[in-house]
Amino acid sequence: VDWQDVSAEFSDILYHKSACGIAKITINRPQVRNAFRPLTVQEMSTALADARYDESIGVIILTGAGDLAFCSGGDQSVRGDYGGYQDESGVHHLNVLDFQRQIRTSPKPVIAMVAGYAVGGGHVLHMLCDITIAAENAQFGQTGPKVGSFDGGWGASYMARIVGQKKAREIWFTCRMYDAKQALDMGLVNTVVALDQLEQETVQMCHEILQNSPMAIRCLKAALNADCDGQAGLQELAGNATMLFYMTEEGQEGRNAFNEKRAPDFSRFKRNP
Numbered sequence: 001v002d003w004q005d006v007s008a009e010f011s012d013i014l015y016h017k018s019a020c021g022i023a024k025i026t027i028n029r030p031q032v033r034n035a036f037r038p039l040t041v042q043e044m045s046t047a048l049a050d051a052r053y054d055e056s057i058g059v060i061i062l063t064g065a066g067d068l069a070f071c072s073g074g075d076q077s078v079r080g081d082y083g084g085y086q087d088e089s090g091v092h093h094l095n096v097l098d099f100q101r102q103i104r105t106s107p108k109p110v111i112a113m114v115a116g117y118a119v120g121g122g123h124v125l126h127m128l129c130d131i132t133i134a135a136e137n138a139q140f141g142q143t144g145p146k147v148g149s150f151d152g153g154w155g156a157s158y159m160a161r162i163v164g165q166k167k168a169r170e171i172w173f174t175c176r177m178y179d180a181k182q183a184l185d186m187g188l189v190n191t192v193v194a195l196d197q198l199e200q201e202t203v204q205m206c207h208e209i210l211q212n213s214p215m216a217i218r219c220l221k222a223a224l225n226a227d228c229d230g231q232a233g234l235q236e237l238a239g240n241a242t243m244l245f246y247m248t249e250e251g252q253e254g255r256n257a258f259n260e261k262r263a264p265d266f267s268r269f270k271r272n273p
């Protein structure tokens, strides 16, 4: 892939785009196994929003720099005593939870490309991605109960949807690590590939997705989310229905009638069975 580096404004991440429609967000803190601090999350969020609004982009890859880790979760060295991770000015954040929502509601598929450790909050991030491609050296697990933390949101409930209630409890209660093969067997990842093939295989998956209807994929993602996400999921799915309705002559007749100060005439529109 002919990646164009568009990272200029960032310090904790790298941000690349390809002419073929892929954006790649790379957590670039390999010295701490790509743990995120508030700034890291803020930058990932800015990049993901950019990819969402860039019409040339159809798929987004989320990954970590180097071969040793995708992401090791929240940076424990800046975890404060007042409910979050401290930024430069001492304000405490759990902004990764907002970023989780952003991945979830991105109408463009987000693919986790995992080499090495995906643990703690990093494990939850890969789970929230639509698809995970793992290298053979990948290791997965939660560490919260060991380090005095937990994610009882999607980190628990969505995990249980993926691996089942018994396994989710084992993963959280024991803080065991699982290799790529075990993760594949649990349905936590889509495929396992050789480390030196990781990006190639991920890009291949992106190309396959890019050939398909963006609207169909967008609606399918919202529908799959809606099954798990309660009223927020329904809102997302219904928003797509509204978007499609606005694109129809029937929807436009209502707007036109209002703007032209006349009664709407819906008589020419069929009532489909």
Ligand code: 2NE
Pocket: 031, 032, 033, 035, 069, 072, 073, 074, 075, 076, 077, 094, 096, 117, 119, 120, 121, 122, 143, 144, 147, 149, 150, 151
């Ligand atoms: C990731 C893991 C298993 C890697 O082990 P290993 O043996 O390959 O590396 P090592 O030596 O542990 O780590 C290398 C360097 O990275 C730092 C380490 O302190 C070490 O630094 P130096 O000794 O070289 O100076 N490092 C690694 N992970 C870090 C982290 N998360 N924060 C700060 N520094 C980190 C192993 O390192 C590990 O288990 N890491 C901790 C994983 C963890 O507990 N993450 C936090 C979970 S809680 C969370 O993410 C969270 C949440 O639950 C809810 C909301 C938001 C966040």
